[in-house]
Amino acid sequence: MVKRLFHELTGRLSRITDDPRFEAEVIFQTVFGRDWRLKELSGRLAEPSAAELEALEKLAKRRLSGEPLQYIVGEWEFYGLTLKVAEGALIPRQDTESLVDVSLGLIEEIPRPRILDLCSGTGCIALAIKSRRPDAEVTALELYPEAYEILRENCRRYGGVEPLRADALKPQTAEGFSGLDLITANPPYLTAGDMNELQRELKFEPKTALFGGEDGLDFYRAISKVWRRSLREGGYIALEIGAAQKEAVSAILKSSGWREIRVENDLAGKPRVAIGRK
Ligand code: GLN
Numbered sequence: 001m002v003k004r005l006f007h008e009l010t011g012r013l014s015r016i017t018d019d020p021r022f023e024a025e026v027i028f029q030t031v032f033g034r035d036w037r038l039k040e041l042s043g044r045l046a047e048p049s050a051a052e053l054e055a056l057e058k059l060a061k062r063r064l065s066g067e068p069l070q071y072i073v074g075e076w077e078f079y080g081l082t083l084k085v086a087e088g089a090l091i092p093r094q095d096t097e098s099l100v101d102v103s104l105g106l107i108e109e110i111p112r113p114r115i116l117d118l119c120s121g122t123g124c125i126a127l128a129i130k131s132r133r134p135d136a137e138v139t140a141l142e143l144y145p146e147a148y149e150i151l152r153e154n155c156r157r158y159g160g161v162e163p164l165r166a167d168a169l170k171p172q173t174a175e176g177f178s179g180l181d182l183i184t185a186n187p188p189y190l191t192a193g194d195m196n197e198l199q200r201e202l203k204f205e206p207k208t209a210l211f212g213g214e215d216g217l218d219f220y221r222a223i224s225k226v227w228r229r230s231l232r233e234g235g236y237i238a239l240e241i242g243a244a245q246k247e248a249v250s251a252i253l254k255s256s257g258w259r260e261i262r263v264e265n266d267l268a269g270k271p272r273v274a275i276g277r278k
Helices: 001-015 020-032 036-041 050-064 067-072 093-106 124-132 147-159 172-176 192-196 200-204 217-226 246-255
Strands: 077-078 082-083 113-118 137-144 161-165 180-183 233-241 260-263 271-277
Touching: 001 020, 001 036, 001 050, 020 036, 020 050, 020 067, 020 147, 050 067, 067 077, 082 124, 082 147, 093 124, 093 180, 093 233, 093 260, 093 271, 113 161, 124 137, 124 147, 124 161, 124 180, 137 172, 147 161, 172 217, 180 217, 217 233, 246 260, 246 271
Parallel strands: 113 137, 113 180, 137 161, 180 233
Antiparallel strands: 077 082, 233 271, 260 271
């Protein structure tokens, strides 16, 4: 019975995704437990309950309406951590793991580094860094109340990262920090044009986490100016960027006085992380 339902769901999902088997698997694990295949084999799922069948249909309908799988499941993996995800915050993406890799490299030689993550959303970057550098002092900043609740919950889940509700674009916020070793951010960076042709799933994510102003660069202009004073001399900034923003963001960093500017690619070979040094 359950096997048949699995194939049915895979068929329905193939209309909206390139990886229907994977998505059906994730939905099945959510409804019947991670070990659903084992349970099936041993006959324990011979007769799913009405509640289970109802839950399955509900999740299937949500996904078929275009809602991202991550929001439906409510949790997603990032850098080996399982984080709460929900509509109020951007879904952690694999591309962003490159920012974590770069950040860990920048602080490798620094004992007890002090790190601030701006526009933190789920807190994925801050928590991933902390997970590899337990000695680091990490603060995660988020402005929007819904996202902040998700951030708080993830910080509670893993511990060691201080969530703070504040506006990263306000100079007054930056005045509260000094002597930092590293500032990270994955700010909103989509352009007005990008926003007009958003893929269906992205429409479920908060605009405030995606839209970076007409040319997508508003946050880079503001952050590179506002936060420089909060780093120690020799401290770093590491920012996720859109694949087409390498030159523009490098120029912005240069004009606000950063040195040793470089851009690292993600695993797909696209420019993804802009780095500057104070
Ligand atoms: N990387 C995201 C996307 O292209 C955008 C995230 C962001 O604006 N920071 O969907």
